[in-house]
Amino acid sequence: MPETGQSSHIVHWVDNKRYSGTSGRTAPVTNPATGRVTGEVALAAGEEARAVIESAAAAFPAWRDMSLAKRTAVMFRFRELLNERKDELAALITSEHGKVLSDALGEVTRGQEVVEFACGIPHLLKGGFTENASTGVDAFSTRQPLGTVGIIAPFNFPAMVPMWFFPVAIAAGNTVVLKPSEKDPSAALWIAELWAEAGLPDGVFNVLQGDKEAVDELLTHKAVKAVSFVGSTPIARHVYATGTANGKRVQALGGAKNHALVLPDADLDLAADAMVNAGFGSAGERCMAISAVVAVGGIADELVGKIAERARTLRTGDGTRGCDMGPLVTAAHRDRVASYVDQAEADGATVVVDGRTVRPDGGEDGFWLGPTLLDGVGTGMSCYTDEIFGPVLSVLRVDTYEEGLDLINSNPYGNGTAVFTNDGGAARRFRNEVEVGMVGINVPIPVPMAYYSFGGWKDSLFGDTHAHGTEGVHFFTRGKAVTTRWLDPSHGGLNLGFPQNA
Template identity: 70%
Template sequence: MTDTLTAVPTLPHWIGGAETPSSSDRTAPVYDPARGVVTKRVALASTQEVDAAVAAASAAFPGWRDTSIAKRQQVIFRFRELLNERKEELAAILTSEHGKVLSDALGEIARGLEIVELACGFPHLIKGEHSENVSTGVDVYSIKQPLGVVGIISPFNFPAMVPMWFFPIAIAAGNAVVLKPSEKDPSAANWMAALWAEAGLPAGVFNVVHGDKVAVDALLEHPDVRSISFVGSTPIAQYIYETAARTGKRVQALGGAKNHMLVLPDADLDLVADSAVNAGFGSAGERCMAVSVVVAVEPVADALIEKLTTRMATLRVGDGTRNPDMGPLVTGEHRDKVASYIDVAAADGASVVVDGRGVEVDGEADGFWLGPTLIDKVPTSSRVYQEEIFGPVLSIVRVASYEEGVALINSGRFGNGTAIFTNDGGAARRFQNEVEVGMIGINVPIPVPVGYFSFGGWKQSLFGANKAYGPAGFDFFTQEKAITSRWLDPSHGGINLGFPQNG
């Protein structure tokens, strides 16, 4: 790989409505994963630069909060139209920095657009309630108001979609945003900031600061930041939750996953094999909802493995701009970490059925390549089973019964997503009731809820009470006031020192 410090541009921050060159001399390389070369560098913010972004958001917040619902809605509609018109441009940015194939990048944008479209209908979702004459001449009603300045910290695997899980709702509700995207693929954030400006969003309502732990900690500890939204690994999610909560902030911190697919003997194995390949190797397995463990209720494992290997042999790995099935991993360091699990599996007694190392690719030799990998008979004591690998490694665990499979899933520390494949409606209904997981698919391998439901798991897959987007998102980005009102007329009863009673 090539890391040239000269002759590549440095991506600046976006503060107060414009690109803002960094005053810090710290930068990080941004790679094209299919070529293994540095295409730009990204500024790493100092604490002072985070302060400047929060100050810009704080200054913009009162005016945006007081902007009428109708005018806010017009800006969001315009952003939606611009995003839909230019999605191919954004997809190309995602592919160039993350490595996912163009079709997958367009799919990511489509799922982000769902939340933008949900936000277009926000007036209905931030309505209060009204009860008349709860006591004689007394009305009680509620209103929902924005929090203020909100922070968003997003991961590398979905540089467009995950920020769009949060900022359209936050902005619709009247908040001002400071986004800290992943430094591995940061350009999408600036592109979306410029789109917001073109849509008519006032300067300072949407800001982007790039950076590492310095920027993250500055957001977590800043007294003027009212909430933090985060998606990433469980250790970091827990750190963010504990740090931000300690400073009095609202937190929604979505952590890691180890998603299981339970396959019953009556399942359609062709559907299972297609689904497992799609869900295990799409986006090179760099999805928090990827299927990483197939739990096969015997006697289906051998037949399923045969179908899986047949399909895996047809997958084309290469540069995402050349229309392959799967692209590279995001960095060389991450590729090496994922590949190391294959050795761990072999040492732990598992059978490596398909080894993705050394895969033939349609791309440059220095790209961050690892082909689809299939490992059978993985011990549940192995790190390959216990840890979130976040790459194209699919494990097979064999069990003797439905009950053993559910017990295995429920014994894990994660509870993000799971799926069951069966033609037995009773088994599926029992599964959805008994499994201790937040998002469930029935013959659906990646059960990401549509925008008007909410996304989030159980256990160590979610820290904080609030899931992402949907009704939970609007609850998170607003705070409710309850008002008890009496308009007196000349016949009021005068002074009464008794305890107030309804009547």
């Protein structure tokens, strides 16, 4: 992004070049730490969105037919370029999202894990073979790409979340149209330029900037065969319903209300550290953030005291200045999160640490809200029932393990959860009984490694497959079974040279 006081026009990416578009519609892009507008992003009209999709569709046959050896070489080159220049991408994320640089760099690094996983695509696409399944008949299976796929990304992880999907999709032979959030759109354009430098052919990776009009085109255009989405549950439900009604595969990852169950035998210092890290990292704008601490038995007062002590030491400010926590992404979102604190206080919760009074190290017009800790929260309060998506940590008190487990399992979301205990039997029982898709044991943010798959249960996921890992490969490909019989063997000519892949 440009220096303060400058402005830039953030455009689409089609056929390995920038495309300004013709709609004339734009949206402002701001630096959350200053409140200043730093650029404007183009918003595609339907006609422009169709042109981007059709370009991707035209590029598919050649990319599909390119050898795995050549496709993998491009993946490795992209991986090396990303590793060399990831600090650039992290700084770009901080300038538009607001998260601190170390957190932005961690986002890029976790996304790169999926790139590295996708570099192994030849093995991941390898089918099975049965010789002489019947007399003189062989049978084998293969997986083939779908075609053009759409990715609709959220604002909170402008690099990592798209990288959950597009490395696997591209490596498997698909072409991609990425629709980033209009709040922080520059990371997608930076990634597109890196793909071009890595040697990706024209039209294989495209960026469609826009809002609902662009999203609707991805969900309805007949050339788009599959859509991956991450965002709030109401929108995820709409994306899934609309996409599937138009004949597409859809994986729509929705919202969350992640609980940490802290048992009486837990190391409370470890638990308090984990609650602060998981509750306030990235200003709580994580779908895997812990937002509800369930304290079992008589440990609540001590645990709340330890969390509060740590939360008060956090430094909130501009992500480029070495602070612990940055601003929220927009002023409207900051005000929305603060309103939940107001309502919780009115409902009888105790505001132990009040982020509304934070004194940040940043611009006066930045979108600030400091770490906030609420105690005495009830399950009927809006600060518990709703996904706040901000630095607000709620403490609920229960008497028994069973009561805590029932509280978690009764929640409509099932994205992530954690248990803190030194009892192996209790931990084993919890991970077996809890109705949540991703579980941590003394680990507050149990995001799986790239070779596993990411995704929750219940209202946190719409669709049958999770992101990356084996499920991701299966989502972006379809299986084919082949039965063969050859009556006359054929022979090639002589060539004593060592065979090479190409």
